[in-house]
Amino acid sequence: MEFKDYYKALGVEPTASEAEIKTAYRRLARKYHPDVSKEAGAEERFKAVNEAYEVLKDKEKRTQYDQLKASGYRPGEEFRPPPGFGGGGFQFDFNEMGGNAGFSDFFESLFGGTRRAQPQPAVGSRVRLAIPLERAFAGGKQKIRIGDRTLEIAIPAGIRPGQTIRLSGQGERGGDLMIEISYHEHPEFELDGQNVLYTLSLMPWQAALGATVSVPTLGGKVGLKVPPETDSGKRLRLKGRGMPGKAGNGDQLVEIEITAPAPQTAEQEALYKRMSELFPAD
Template sequence: MEYHDYYKTLGVSRDASQDEIKKQYRRLARKYHPDVSKEGDAEQRFKEVAEAYEVLKDPEKRQSYDQLGANWKAGEEFRPPPGWESAFHGREANFGGPGGFSDFFGSVFGGGMSGGMGGGHVRNHPGADQTMRISIRLEESYEGSRRTIQIPEINPNGEIGTARRKLEIRIPKGIQEGQKIRLGKQGQASLSGGPRGDLLLQVQFQKDQQLRASGSDILMNLVITPWEAALGERITVPTLGGDVELKIGAGTQSGQKMRLKGRGLPGTPPGDQTLTIQIHTPPAENQEIEQLYNELRDKSEFNPRTQQR
């Protein structure tokens, strides 16, 4: 009986994560599925891939398989070590269903694929998850919203079709850029008549002229005049929840930051809105303003360069 190297069959390393194993299995299952593949040995390869995944997808089966050692090579003559059957089969009794796997699988694990493997075809296996980006306004995250989107239909073999589907979706309050909205059974169709995979909508924010997000916080550059900075003033500041009145203290400097607590995206706790002060100087666009600048220059001893020493 030949030893089967399940890691080699899937093309993953022995320390591959469960997510890596799952992703690789789905890729190979699409490639070799007899209903869509044009490979001459597609059905045999598909059965080998399914057998390898049946073992490696389950942490307990994988651990038991790894106990056989990493020195075996695919195709080598193999016999289970003494006492293996009683040690493993005694605690494994849920493989039920007709077999479709190799003698190696049967000798090591004592059964067929959980739920059956008729003729080597995986029945009712779900389709792959599908990820796409969705662009929303900051206000939609702040308030929560509903919208209709259109998504391309992904064929069971992973190709993008020409048909499109309409979906009604809910955008949760406080969702942040990079987070995903999961829509169950709205992803890629199954190769074997099973349910669709899930659709994951990865959120990105549309550009706003004044506001931008950093996690749950909202950032804004607040532009003020030199006299507002020097003398102090009360001004109106936009936030996602509406305009608020803010007091600019006398002597405020460019680059100084101010915080509006709880004025960011909703959450527990909610984010804040951080304002970075930028002082914009008006141009000397007429003789009167130019004269005022001359008087300020002559009367003030202020020199920011000497203050930096």
């Protein structure tokens, strides 16, 4: 198998901070998400970005990966894990990641050999299951592997992290199995209680003149009317587009971010110069 450069996969330097790594992950995950990207090879690139982030966001994994990389391995070279690598124990529960999450043989060779065995339920036992945010929003069926069994459970819409689902009689010796829910990190959305937070990039003329733009939500894309003279940092509300709850759905809060495209032609550059004359900075 080939040695992978996780820093290159995220487009960051080996000295990148946690915040820089997270920002790069979100940008690339949004760009290559199979549901939105039309680029060739987007799905494979999306998997590579997720795998790199899984390693670099974790201090232990990142430290041992850095030590391995510093020993002379180069991207694309044939790789075999050195004897005893991972002795510190990358013990994490693959159920928390929804199975093996499509990780490569390279990842498995580093972090799979010492991973924690699949939880073996006992009477009154408890396991964790991470689900996509979209599944938590809409509810539905979800498979989970417990030891040598695969169970299908019903996820209620609006379930929150830390809440549990009880499977009667599915524990060892006929006991109950408690499944604690957590969420996968989402490349586009964050949560604030029941409210969903989303950042929308607008062109300057859209913000200045107003526009109707298509915005992704957990329930699908909707049109958002941006009023004229909208400033960067302003939040617009999509009522009822947040997470379900007993008292009804939360809202989706759309924060505006204004980005100016770089001029590609002489005509565009001339237009920017003319704008600088008409809109002096001071």
